[in-house]
Amino acid sequence: MMKNAKKFLAMALALSMVLSLAACGGGSTNSGTPAASAAGSVAASSGDTSSAYPNDTISFVVPYAAGDGLDLSCRAMLENIDLPVNTLVENISGGSGTIGLQDAFGREADGYTVAILSNGPTIAQPLLNDTLTYTLEDWEVLTFITAPVLAVLGCNKSLGITNSDEMRQFLESGKTFTVGVPSMSGFGYVAAAAMFGQMGIMDNVTWVSYDGAPALYQAYLSGEIDFATFDDNFAAQYAAAGDDVTVGVVMNDTRSQYFPDVAAAGEWGVEGLGANIGFKAAAVKKGTPADVCAYLTEKINEAVVSEGYQNWCRDNYFGVLSEKDIYTGEEAFNMLVELRETNRTVLTAAGLL
16 A cells, blocks of 8 residues: 555655655654655755755664563564664663653654654653653654554462453452552553443552563562453463463453453443554654655555564564554554543543543
């Protein structure tokens, strides 16, 4: 879908070099249209037609430490990208991911800084923290770099729960329980809180927040908590490694590809969780020239559907996006807007907004 416009755009490039370039618009379908010339570059956004984009290193800002899932997927994608310049991954962590995104947002909108977005710093934190310099609307979302993931609820083996029916019976029994989350602003917390709220059992829950997924997982294995929220791909990876992981429900409208025998919360009558996904997206600052956005989108999507990257995703339990599954920038942006409204509802009900 993103490859069909090359001939037209190659001819249009000469015109674009003498006309002023339009800036990217929020959720514009232009972000899903290739703009590479025959030489594999586009006219420089500065108006200097003697140079072309890209002609310098492109930085990819990951707002978490090296080794995080966002970091690993970004690096694997860049190993399969075809660019005429070097790329640099900058890990700028802290502030639940907001420090890195604020750093990226403070740079020029010239296509030489690509931010890798995820739930917490992109969706929840701007709702919770009005001192941040950016909101979702300040980013031009180019594309997702992995298939969206779903949140699942894992149960401690000491509870004796072995399937979805037993999970539901326990949750509706009136018993109190603890739930561990890697962050109180992450999509796992949002999914669980929305589900418990509709089931009328929020008063039975004691939340325990950990510093990231690894710490949460260790607490889960040690029996420190009754339940834990996991990304479905990571829960599958834990199970494949031989760890004792029992998933009782997928906190979404649909079942997980990794746990097809586990019920979705939608099957229990819980509504509105379809938009609650975990995402990894590439974005640039709003105001980046449209042809630069299109060029980056094409190159990133080519890497995402490459055999090397897809094999890496399968081997490491990251969701694979085939060419027919690629989201346009507009589609991705609209999904994130819907996701934000789910977050707003849950965070408001929790008294956090």
